[in-house]
Amino acid sequence: IQLTQSPSLLSASVGDRVTLSCKGSQNINNYLAWYQQKLGEAPKLLIYNTNSLQTGIPSRFSGSGSGTDYTLTISSLQPEDVATYFCYQYNNGLTFGSGTKLEIK
């Protein structure tokens, strides 16, 4: 399964509601996770099974979707959210999207 993330680069202001998209080449059956990777750091799990928040992750992060289309939403963007975000599917093989780089405007 191939994953296409959009946009590849997103610039938003602190406090904005931000939405990142991930589209699969076939049905993912909700086996979709999101990772955050800050510059020079290892990826960190944010969301798994489409909408389950990993322990310790702020509640401003949420996930949704079904079938082939999935979304990560940050309800109120914070400066510390600057990072690249990857979606990842584990329904059929293990594949990552190409990432969305999130910047502060």
Next chain:
Amino acid sequence: EVQLVESGGGLVQPGRSLKLSCAASGFTFSNYYMAWVRQAPTKGLEWVASITNSGGSTYYRDSVKGRFTISRDNAKSTLYLQMDSLRSEDTATYYCTRGGMVLLDWGQGVMVTVSS
């Protein structure tokens, strides 16, 4: 606290071998599947290989099948990746991860550079 500490990376010539290690702590190692994920410079993430908690089954991406071998020593809480016949396209940071499907925790990564 879960800790995954990779070691063994470095500069290696094409066609040569390298063995990565990942020392795990903070959880019962023998209860978890483990995996290696890599990231080429300025590129995205790519799953490389996985191993069941017992070590009885292993899985590889097509491009490394027959060249890489994932293994584990549950008594030492250590994961390994033996990389043979290395190619320039194997150049990447290699991450050790906890989990089989959902990759729960990641090490800081170790750089492998394949170049003459």
